[in-house]
Amino acid sequence: REKVFAEIEEQSGVDFQKLSEKKTQLFNELDSLLVETYQITPALIDDSKLVTGEEGSLCTFDLEFVKNNTREGLFDPRKMSESAKEGIVKRLDEFATIIN
Structure with a gap:
């Protein structure tokens, strides 16, 4: 097989090794330019499956x-004091920061 390649290279004057490297x-x-795209569609999730961990x-x-x-x-909750509401909001903000 290598003999055949060598013969063809001699006759055509083309270096197939360089062509193969250039192709690679x-x-x-091209592979570095590849972009993967995903489409997400909203779907109803069964609450019971969500709670049991089967989905989502x-x-x-x-x-x-x-x-x-x-x-x-x-x-x-309308009877809660403003300080209690602010404390809850603060804790939820801290949680959101942690999971992001």
């Missing part, structure tokens, strides 16, 4: 307040 270089340059990811925050040494989850 050009393909590498889920992050929930449960807000509770303590009344008479008892935690209660049902409350009217």
